[in-house]
Amino acid sequence: MTVWAIANQKGGVGKTTTVVSLASHLARKGHSTLLLDMDPHGSLTTYFGFDPDNIDHSIYTLFQQSDQQPLNAIFKTLKKTNQDNIYLLPAATAMATLDRQLSIQSGKGLVIHKTLKQLNERFEYVLIDCPPMLGVLMVNALAACDELLIPVQTEFLALKGLERMLHTLQLINHSRQHKLPYLIVPTMFDRRTRAGVQTLRKMQKDYEENLWQDAIPIDTQFRDASKSGIPLPALNPESRGSMAYERLMKKLTKAPAAKPGQNV
Numbered sequence: 001m002t003v004w005a006i007a008n009q010k011g012g013v014g015k016t017t018t019v020v021s022l023a024s025h026l027a028r029k030g031h032s033t034l035l036l037d038m039d040p041h042g043s044l045t046t047y048f049g050f051d052p053d054n055i056d057h058s059i060y061t062l063f064q065q066s067d068q069q070p071l072n073a074i075f076k077t078l079k080k081t082n083q084d085n086i087y088l089l090p091a092a093t094a095m096a097t098l099d100r101q102l103s104i105q106s107g108k109g110l111v112i113h114k115t116l117k118q119l120n121e122r123f124e125y126v127l128i129d130c131p132p133m134l135g136v137l138m139v140n141a142l143a144a145c146d147e148l149l150i151p152v153q154t155e156f157l158a159l160k161g162l163e164r165m166l167h168t169l170q171l172i173n174h175s176r177q178h179k180l181p182y183l184i185v186p187t188m189f190d191r192r193t194r195a196g197v198q199t200l201r202k203m204q205k206d207y208e209e210n211l212w213q214d215a216i217p218i219d220t221q222f223r224d225a226s227k228s229g230i231p232l233p234a235l236n237p238e239s240r241g242s243m244a245y246e247r248l249m250k251k252l253t254k255a256p257a258a259k260p261g262q263n264v
Contacts (some may be wrong), residue, residue: 001120004252005145007130007138009168010161013153014187016043017222019129021245022252024231026125027085034123035081036112037091038141039131045090048081049229058092063102063111063136071118083234087123089115099135112140134168142172147252148182154189154199154215162207182210185248189215212251216244 006019019035026033037044038059042052052058057077065073079088102108116126128141142148148169152162162184173179184207190196203211219241225232233242 001116001123001126003116003126003128003145004147004149005128005130005141006149006151007141007165008150008152008161009132009134009164010153010158011132013158013161014151014216014222016047016129017226018149018151018185018187018216018245019044019127020047020225020231021233021242022249023086023125023127024083024233025242025246025249026253027083028233028237030085031124032085032087032122034078034087034089034119034126036089036126036128036141038095038112038137039091039129040093040096040137041131042091042093044129045088047226047229048079048088050079050088050090052091052093055090055092058090058095059112060092060095060098062089062115063095063098063108074115074118082229083231095131095137098137102136108136109139109143113144116144134171138168139172142169142180143176145180148180149185149252150182151185151187151216152203154186154196154203156195156199156202159199159202162203183252184211186212186215188218190218212248214244214247214251216248217241 006015008015023033023035035044036059045052061077077089079090081088128145130141131137150162150165152158169180169182186200186203189200200215217240219239221236221239222232222241225235228235232239233245236242
């Protein structure tokens with residue numbers, strides 16, 4: 001099982017789109033894929049047609065029970081999505097109260113790690129959609145993952161969010177035995193705008209070692225896919241956005257790239 005956490009402490013950078021698109025490409029290759037919605041806003045849960053305001057079993061349920069989840073409780077929480085090979089552990093809006101509820105309890109930083117350990121033989125890939133703030137949910141996600149993906153919109157204000165996320169990563173690394181590898185993923189790139197090009201160049205200069213040397217382009221079809229509840233790679237695999245995420249998926253899985261990425 002390979003586990004990726006997708007996180008940024010700035011909203012609107014394409015976090016959920018990254019989770020859904022990568023998962024779709026993996027699933028289309030026949031890989032059994034599990035998605036975790038760790039954000040109380042529940043965008044990923046809503047994407048696949050579930051209501052985070054009115055759901056019986058969710059990640060919130062797992063935190064309310066013992067640290068070592070019985071497998072049948074985990075399977076009750078699992079939801080089959082409308083896409084072959086993609087399953088979901090959904091969010092509930094009540095997850096927003098977990099930091100307050102668990103503030104006096106110890107050992108709650110590994111709930112997700114222990115849950116995934118029991119699903120190790122069931123899924124090949126796990127993608128975790130993280131909340132935009134540091135708390136028990138993000139701590140769980142970063143403790144459970146093998147690699148962190150940080151989507152960053154290619155505009156200057158987004159660079160501040162990247163700095164905050166990297167500072168959070170430093171804090172998390174203090175409690176890990178090994179530093180968590182991470183990859184910065186430029187998103188919403190519009191090569192027609194000077195601001196977009198300049199921001200991407202700055203990222204290439206400042207974060208060269210940990211930057212994906214490509215970018216996810218602006219593509220209005222992402223909006224259409226979200227409205228339909230179908231990932232763009234399944235809706236239109238030949239779209240610019242879908243093909244960019246396919247290149248990212250191949251980079252992450254160490255498969256040969258289909259074609260060179262965009263250089264600026």
